[in-house]
Amino acid sequence: MKNGKKRSICYLVIIMITTMILIPFSVNSQVIDLMYPANKNENTAEISSFINSVDPSVYTFSDATILIQKKILYKNVESEIKNEMGKYATKFTSLNKYPHSNVHPERQIYLFLAVSDEKDSVSTKYAIFDAQTGRILTKGSNRQIKQ
Template sequence: MKKSYLVILLVIMLSVVYLQTSIHTLAENNYLLPDNKEKQFISASEFKKSGKLTGYIQFKDADINFEQKLLYKDLKQYIKSKVSEYYFINLINIYSNPNSSVSPDRQIYFYCSISDDDNTLKYKYLILDAETSKPIAEGNGQNFKQESETLFN
């Protein structure tokens, strides 16, 4: 009788451990847009030239324009490596709230245009999935400068 209770208890414990491991694994890999880092896609510039890029136009008076294919997890670091701290702080809306349905190892196209004059910093951006060409995120922003702000570090 004691042995049967121990066997039942052991089976229940192993079942719970197995289920938790399965659920955790499923949660980690259950992205709407899964990892595709091993696939080959054209560059962001070639994608733009193909005419498939719709709904995004760079500022005519832009000071900085980005067109880059990269992994979703590398977006923040890419932006930080390309702009001064002043721009990086002002572009926080682009990288501060990642989309949880996109695998960090998903390839994206990143387009961003920045216009900066004496009074205003304006930007707009578009993040597209490289495989489906569908938008992951897009937006724009405008920051009015105070007299003490400088453009570059």
């Protein structure tokens, strides 16, 4: 092979390697547009006025032992569960691990947690609504038989 061809191939390989190294950095440095951006300082409705617009069966039981209804920041969901639910906090593990990638941690949400502790079972329900749009972000329920 001639020196000119070797040099061209070297330049091509260097360009390809440089491109492969730089592409991930340029993608990671882009600003991600969140569906639910931070709104910590915006004025949103208090939970007492929001409750009237939601069907209670979405977030509670008719015989709820514990019912928590709060407006908080999304980043505080796990700490609120631990602080408010006491011995029932472990019953909400599916919610604790729920990663909603489109919600900024500084986003205001309405958090609903309910527990129905009966003789033979413990049932839980949760719902998270966006405080600005009123849209539901996640909800779920669980029932565990007592040992």
